[in-house]
Amino acid sequence: xxxxxxxxxxxxxxxxxxxxxxxxxxxxxxxxxxxxxxxxxxxxxxxxxxxxxxxxxxxxxxxxxxxxxxxxxxxxxxxxxxxxxxxxxxxxxxxxxxxxxxxxxxxxxxxxxxxxxxxxxxxxxxxxxxxxxxxxxxxxxxxxxxxxxxxxxxxxxxxxxxxxxxxxxxxxxxxxxxxxxxxxxxxxxxxxxxxxxxxxxxxxxxxxxxxxxxxxxxxxxxxxxxxxxxxxxxxxxxxxxxxxxxxxxxxxxxxxxxxxx
Amino acid sequence: xxxxxxxxxxxxxxxxxxxxxxxxxxxxxxxxxxxxxxxxxxxxxxxxxxxxxxxxxxxxxxxxxxxxxxxxxxxxxxxxxxxxxxxxxxxxxxxxxxxxxxxxxxxxxxxxxxxxxxxxxxxxxxxxxxxxxxxxxxxxxxxxxxxxxxxxxxxxxxxxxxxxxxxxxxxxxxxxxxxxxxxxxxxxxxxxxxxxxxxxxxxxxxxxxxxxxxxxxxxxxxxxxxxxxxxxxxxxxxxxxxxxxxxxxxxxxxxxxxxxxxxxxxxxxxxxxxxxxxxxxxxxxxxxxxxxxxxxxxxxxxxxxxxx
Numbered sequence: 001x002x003x004x005x006x007x008x009x010x011x012x013x014x015x016x017x018x019x020x021x022x023x024x025x026x027x028x029x030x031x032x033x034x035x036x037x038x039x040x041x042x043x044x045x046x047x048x049x050x051x052x053x054x055x056x057x058x059x060x061x062x063x064x065x066x067x068x069x070x071x072x073x074x075x076x077x078x079x080x081x082x083x084x085x086x087x088x089x090x091x092x093x094x095x096x097x098x099x100x101x102x103x104x105x106x107x108x109x110x111x112x113x114x115x116x117x118x119x120x121x122x123x124x125x126x127x128x129x130x131x132x133x134x135x136x137x138x139x140x141x142x143x144x145x146x147x148x149x150x151x152x153x154x155x156x157x158x159x160x161x162x163x164x165x166x167x168x169x170x171x172x173x174x175x176x177x178x179x180x181x182x183x184x185x186x187x188x189x190x191x192x193x194x195x196x197x198x199x200x201x202x203x204x205x206x207x208x209x210x211x212x213x214x215x216x217x218x219x220x221x222x223x224x225x226x227x228x229x230x231x232x233x234x235x236x237x238x239x240x241x242x243x244x245x246x247x248x249x250x251x252x253x254x255x256x257x258x259x260x261x
Numbered sequence: 262x263x264x265x266x267x268x269x270x271x272x273x274x275x276x277x278x279x280x281x282x283x284x285x286x287x288x289x290x291x292x293x294x295x296x297x298x299x300x301x302x303x304x305x306x307x308x309x310x311x312x313x314x315x316x317x318x319x320x321x322x323x324x325x326x327x328x329x330x331x332x333x334x335x336x337x338x339x340x341x342x343x344x345x346x347x348x349x350x351x352x353x354x355x356x357x358x359x360x361x362x363x364x365x366x367x368x369x370x371x372x373x374x375x376x377x378x379x380x381x382x383x384x385x386x387x388x389x390x391x392x393x394x395x396x397x398x399x400x401x402x403x404x405x406x407x408x409x410x411x412x413x414x415x416x417x418x419x420x421x422x423x424x425x426x427x428x429x430x431x432x433x434x435x436x437x438x439x440x441x442x443x444x445x446x447x448x449x450x451x452x453x454x455x456x457x458x459x460x461x462x463x464x465x466x467x468x469x470x471x472x473x474x475x476x477x478x479x480x481x482x483x484x485x486x487x488x489x490x491x492x493x494x495x496x497x498x499x500x501x502x503x504x505x506x507x508x509x510x511x512x513x514x515x516x517x518x519x520x521x522x523x524x525x526x527x528x529x530x531x532x533x534x535x536x537x538x539x540x541x542x543x544x545x546x547x548x549x550x551x552x553x554x555x556x557x558x559x560x561x562x563x564x565x566x567x568x569x
Contacts, residue, residue: 010370010372013369013370013372014370016366016369017355017358017366017369020358020362020366021355021357021358024357096353096355096356096357097349097351097352097353098353098355100349100351100353101349101353101354101355101367101414102370103319104317104319104342104345104346104347104349104353104415105342105343105367105370105371105418106339106342106343106370106371106372107370108339260319260320260321261280261320261321
């Protein structure tokens with residue numbers, strides 16, 4: 001059941017609440033996206049590229065670090081958004097009772113949910129912006145079309161934020177997040193065309209990778225950052241939009257059941 | 262009392278709340294007049310919190326109707342929520358924010374302009390003696406201070422009705438009395454208040470009228486004094502180590518009582534002779550003569566068995 005009258009721009013007030021609390025810790029939060037890409041590029045560039053001369057991808061040939069760099073941004077978007085709406089949202093919902101407090105105001109549960117998802121996407125986009133800048137300075141992002149990575153990161157953030165909040169709505173306890181991380185996030189991290197092209201997978205496994213939202217985010221980011229991708233951008237765009245919508249609605253249903261009924 | 266329905270802040274009719282096969286609220290009807298301090302009493306699991314959550318639009322009724330400010334809660338939930346203040350049972354303060362930020366951020370949820378929110382916050386911190394803790398973290402507050410801040414936060418939108426769910430549970434006597442003083446002051450200002458509590462003394466002192474609920478149904482409705490008069494009487498005698506002849510005596514005289522085995526509680530009518538007879542003949546061990554209280558009413562109506 002969708003409560004359309006319960007959705008308004010008021011969600012921005014909850015988004016702003018998260019921004020206020022984030023201002024206290026943002027300096028720490030920025031270190032990871034700043035250093036992580038450099039570490040990965042260093043490790044793979046030094047240790048790995050000696051073994052792999054070049055990667056054949058989407059009809060072109062790229063150095064291994066060139067191929068991998070855009071995927072690092074997509075992976076960071078996934079982790080930032082998913083961890084925000086799983087662990088952080090669960091703490092707010094379950095331990096801090098923040099949502100209960102908010103529900104005693106004109107806010108609706110639907111607005112709180114939208115705010116949590118949009119907030120996680122905001123955080124993910126901020127991390128993507130920093131990584132994009134770092135990787136751009138290292139010469140791994142083509143500008144100006146590389147700037148399109150930011151809206152792509154926002155969309156990816158919405159997708160992973162939504163699915164994360166859905167898990168928060170159904171998980172019995174905070175420890176149980178290990179399950180979706182092990183069964184969903186980690187396989188995605190490995191098999192979404194992040195470290196090797198999906199076209200390198202056996203034919204039977206390729207459709208599986210195409211079902212991963214991370215694959216579509218990687219493809220979009222690589223398309224903008226590297227200028228090449230295997231999957232049509234419009235297809236990835238539609239897939240991520242639909243994935244975000246479906247899991248936003250699923251999160252609303254799960255949260256309504258958990259908190260209200 | 263004849264009440265103009267327009268003057269009723271809350272009108273609840275035939276309200277039900279079911280969770281799966283469990284019926285938490287089982288056909289409840291009551292109304293609360295403007296300016297009234299209304300109590301909702303009952304043992305744990307009686308349906309108090311379920312009722313209150315429906316009153317402020319947190320959870321939808323399974324059946325029945327709720328009108329607050331003469332607005333139906335299903336259609337006008339957002340308007341109602343903007344005019345109500347809620348003080349939760351648990352601490353729902355935002356630990357990521359400071360004391361004053363808790364008020365300011367909460368004010369933003371009500372779309373209160375920033376300047377108004379700042380002056381209102383300062384006023385409330387002053388009223389609840391929290392000004393010196395303005396920039397403290399919520400975790401640094403004592404239990405009493407946290408409660409006061411929750412109450413201050415519930416008043417940030419200048420509500421026309423305040424919902425208090427066990428506002429003094431876990432407080433020390435000093436903090437509790439201080440909170441009562443604040444609630445009395447709010448009552449004088451004409452605010453309508455709905456309160457749930459486990460403290461009968463609190464209900465007797467604060468409430469103009471109350472209902473006792475059990476198993477989702479209302480058992481009685483009235484002012485604390487009227488309920489005490491009707492269900493406990495003015496005189497209560499507790500006899501310890503009662504003898505068998507006391508039991509036959511009270512059976513013969515048809516005295517209302519609760520027999521707890523090693524103690525018998527007598528609810529005696531206005532009858533000096535009867536009371537004197539009991540004092541002279543049956544108080545071999547120890548007798549306590551006292552006035553009837555709301556606690557007597559509560560235990561008589563809901564029983565003495567543990568609920569959890």
